[in-house]
Amino acid sequence: MKNKLSVLFIVLLIFSSQSSFIIQKSSSAEAPDWKLAYQSFTFKNFTFEEGLQKAKELGLDYVEAYRAQKLTAENSKQTHFDSDEATLEEMKQLLNKYQIKMINYGVVKGKNQQEWKRIFEFARKMGVETLVAEPEPSQFDFLEKLCDEYNINIAIHNHPQPSRYWEPDSVLKYVSGRSHRIGACADVGHWVRSGLNPVECLKKLEGRIISIHFKDLNENGRDAHDVPWGTGISNVPAMLQELKKQEFKGVFSIEYEYNWDNNVPEIAQSIEYFNKMSANLK
Numbered sequence: 001m002k003n004k005l006s007v008l009f010i011v012l013l014i015f016s017s018q019s020s021f022i023i024q025k026s027s028s029a030e031a032p033d034w035k036l037a038y039q040s041f042t043f044k045n046f047t048f049e050e051g052l053q054k055a056k057e058l059g060l061d062y063v064e065a066y067r068a069q070k071l072t073a074e075n076s077k078q079t080h081f082d083s084d085e086a087t088l089e090e091m092k093q094l095l096n097k098y099q100i101k102m103i104n105y106g107v108v109k110g111k112n113q114q115e116w117k118r119i120f121e122f123a124r125k126m127g128v129e130t131l132v133a134e135p136e137p138s139q140f141d142f143l144e145k146l147c148d149e150y151n152i153n154i155a156i157h158n159h160p161q162p163s164r165y166w167e168p169d170s171v172l173k174y175v176s177g178r179s180h181r182i183g184a185c186a187d188v189g190h191w192v193r194s195g196l197n198p199v200e201c202l203k204k205l206e207g208r209i210i211s212i213h214f215k216d217l218n219e220n221g222r223d224a225h226d227v228p229w230g231t232g233i234s235n236v237p238a239m240l241q242e243l244k245k246q247e248f249k250g251v252f253s254i255e256y257e258y259n260w261d262n263n264v265p266e267i268a269q270s271i272e273y274f275n276k277m278s279a280n281l282k
Contacts, residue, residue: 032243032244032247032248032278032281033249034248034249034251034252034278035061035062035103035250035251035252036060036062036251036252036254036271036274037060037061037062037063037064037103037104037251037252037253037254038051038055038058038060038062038063038064038253038254038255038267039063039064039066039213039253039254039255040063040064040065040066040069040079041066041069041255041257042254042255042256042257042263042267043069044066044069044260045260045261047069047070047071047072047073048065048069048070048071048072048079048091048094049071049072049073049094050073051063051069052094052095052097052098052100053098054264055098055100056098056099056100057264058264058267058268058271059271060100060254060271061099061100061101062100062101062102062103062104062251063095063100063101063102063103063104064102064103064104064105064106064132064211064251064253065079065102065104065105066079066105066106066107067079067080067081067105067108068080071087071090071091071094072090072094075087075090077090079091081105081108081118081119081122081123082118082122083122088122088125088126091126092126101127102126102127102128103128103129103130103251104128104129104130104131104132104155104211104251104253105122105123105126105128105130105131105132106130106131106132106133106155106157106185107132107133107134107157107185108131108132108133108134109133109134109135109136110133110135110139113139113142116135116139116142116143116146117146119131120146120149120150120152123150123152124150124152128152129152129153130152130153130154130155130185130210130211130250130251131152131153131154131155132155132157132185132211132213133154133155133156133157133185134156134157134159134163134164134165135154135156137164137174140174140178140182143182144178144179144181144182147179147181147182148179148181151181152181153181153182153183153210153211154181154182154183155183155184155185155210155211156171156174156175156182156183156184156185157185157187157213158170158171158184158185158186158187158190158191159187159190160190160193160194160222161194161195166190166194167191167194167196167201168184168201168204168205169204171184171205171208172204172205172208175208176208183205183208183209183210184205184208184209184210184211185210185211185212185213186198186201186202186205186209186211186212186213187212187213187215187255188201188202188212188213188214188215188234188239189213189215189216189217189224189226189234189255189257190213192215192217192220192224192233192234193217193220193221193222193224195220195221198234198235198239199235199238199239199242202239202242202243202246203242206246207246209243209246209248209250210250211250211251211253212243212248212250212251212252212253213253213255214229214239214252214253214254214255214274215229215234215255215256215257216228216229216230216231216232216233216234216236216270217232217233217234218232218233219232219233220233225257225258226255226256226257226258226259226263226266227258227266228266228269228270228273229269229270229273229274230270230273230277236273236277237277240274240277240278240281241281241282244281244282252274254267254270254271256270
């Protein structure tokens with residue numbers, strides 16, 4: 001009887017320990033489900049196809065394309081939204097070849113309503129989810145209608161001071177109260193170049209951030225340049241923690257504007273850091 005009670009005690013102890021472990025494991029924070037893309041301007045010294053090749057080597061599945069990149073070594077036509085059907089088809093074939101989705105496109109500035117419609121038509125054909133843009137203030141009413149008609153987002157991009165959207169309040173001025181499809185593309189590097197705290201800027205834009213141009217810079221000011229994420233002064237851990245707190249669900253676009261001809265090793269280092277940090281956020 002005494003032996004049976006001892007065995008029962010041990011079984012209960014093991015069960016209790018396993019239950020405690022299960023509870024503890026289930027209560028731990030999950031890594032955020034973030035999409036990591038590259039802004040094709042990162043590889044502006046190369047063709048669109050060469051950029052796709054580099055992205056595939058880096059393990060990336062998404063691209064934010066810009067409008068002035070030569071398609072291939074053999075085809076000098078560019079990734080422009082006004083491309084003819086044959087060029088669009090070649091773009092699609094290249095994306096399929098490397099199994100990369102064009103998720104964003106920009107930065108675009110439509111001159112008028114007709115050009116904006118052509119931009120949205122291009123985005124629809126290419127499967128683009130978000131247009132990164134710097135529209136004129138008078139265009140927002142029309143763009144809001146297009147966003148809802150096409151089910152495509154507009155993310156307002158900030159260039160450094162003195163551009164129109166250089167700080168969060170100037171973005172909020174135009175997006176607040178509008179469709180959820182109109183929000184911000186937070187270029188955290190340009191905030192640093194403008195002397196702003198990127199973490200505080202993210203806090204101001206909570207709930208309106210659709211996409212991000214993610215960067216770490218070597219210093220404050222206009223002359224700052226990109227460095228591998230986590231090695232600069234932009235406070236990458238705090239930015240990621242803030243975005244996790246906000247339950248951000250959008251796209252991080254790598255826009256690495258330095259060491260143009262050989263930036264793949266630095267981008268690889270940044271991706272490794274991003275994955276490690278993201279997995280360990282509280």
